Amino acid sequence: MSARILVRVQKEGFDASAEAAVLTQGRGDIGALVSFTGLCRDEGGVLAALEIEHYPGMAEEEINRAALEAASRWPLEGVVAIHRYGLIRPGEPIVLAITASAHRGEAFAAASFLMDYLKTEAPFWKRRHLAGKGAGDWVEAAAQDHAAAQKWRA
Amino acid sequence: MKALYFSWVRERIGKAEEEIVPPENIKTVAELMAWLSGQGENYAAAFANIKTMRAALDHTHVRHDALIQNAWEIAFFPPMTGG
Numbered sequence: 072m073s074a075r076i077l078v079r080v081q082k083e084g085f086d087a088s089a090e091a092a093v094l095t096q097g098r099g100d101i102g103a104l105v106s107f108t109g110l111c112r113d114e115g116g117v118l119a120a121l122e123i124e125h126y127p128g129m130a131e132e133e134i135n136r137a138a139l140e141a142a143s144r145w146p147l148e149g150v151v152a153i154h155r156y157g158l159i160r161p162g163e164p165i166v167l168a169i170t171a172s173a174h175r176g177e178a179f180a181a182a183s184f185l186m187d188y189l190k191t192e193a194p195f196w197k198r199r200h201l202a203g204k205g206a207g208d209w210v211e212a213a214a215q216d217h218a219a220a221q222k223w224r225a
Numbered sequence: 226m227k228a229l230y231f232s233w234v235r236e237r238i239g240k241a242e243e244e245i246v247p248p249e250n251i252k253t254v255a256e257l258m259a260w261l262s263g264q265g266e267n268y269a270a271a272f273a274n275i276k277t278m279r280a281a282l283d284h285t286h287v288r289h290d291a292l293i294q295n296a297w298e299i300a301f302f303p304p305m306t307g308g
Binding site for chain 2 (some may be wrong): 128
C-alpha cells in the first residue's frame with residue numbers, strides 16, 4: 072500500500088479542487104480522480120444551519136482508519152478525507168472524499184466506501200438549527216446509511 | 226478513568242466529561258452503563274435506551290460486552306450522523 076493519505080477535521084471550509092490538485096500534481100500515473108462533496112441542505116427552507124459536534128482525536132483516527140481500509144481494499148494512489156464541525160449553513164460543504172487511482176472503477180468504489188464508512192463510524196453528530204428558532208433536534212441516524220455501510224462487510 | 230459524553234447523551238447528563246471511579250466488580254461496558262444509570266436521574270435518562278447507545282474505549286468503537294480493562298477513556302454517544 073503506497074497511497075498518499077490526507078485526513079483533516081476542521082471548522083473552516085475547504086476547496087475541493089485545491090485538495091484534489093495535491094494528489095495529482097506532478098503525477099502521470101493517476102488515470103482516475105473521484106471527488107465527492109457533501110453539502111448542507113436547507114430542507115425546503117426550514118433549516119437555517121447544521122451544527123456538527125465531534126469527538127476530537129477519535130474523529131481523525133476513525134477517518135484515518137477508513138482511508139487506510141479503502142487503500143488496502145483498492146489499488147489507490149491517494150485519498151483525501153476532510154470533515155468539518157461547527158455551524159454550517161445551507162449550501163456550504165460539510166465533507167470531502169477524494170480518491171485517486173489508475174482506473175475509475177477502483178476510485179469510484181473507494182470513494183463510495185469511504186462515505187458509507189464515514190456516515191456510520193466517524194464520531195460526528197448533526198443537530199438542526201431551524202430558521203428563526205435556533206437550536207433544534209438532533210438528526211437521527213438513518214437506517215439506509217447503516218445498510219449502505221453493512222454491504223461492504225459482506 | 227475519564228468518561229466523555231456526546232450529543233444528547235451529553236445534554237441529558239449535563240456535562241461533557243468527568244472522572245469516574247467505578248467499583249472493582251465493573252468489568253464490561255454494559256456493567257459500567259448499568260452502574261452509571263444509578264448515579265442520578267440525569268444518568269438514568271441518558272442510559273434509558275441502552276440498545277441505541279454506542280461506546281468507544283480509547284478512541285475505538287466497542288460492543289457492550291467489551292472488557293474495560295485498563296482503558297484510560299470511555300465515551301458514550303448515540304449512533305453517528307456525520308458525512
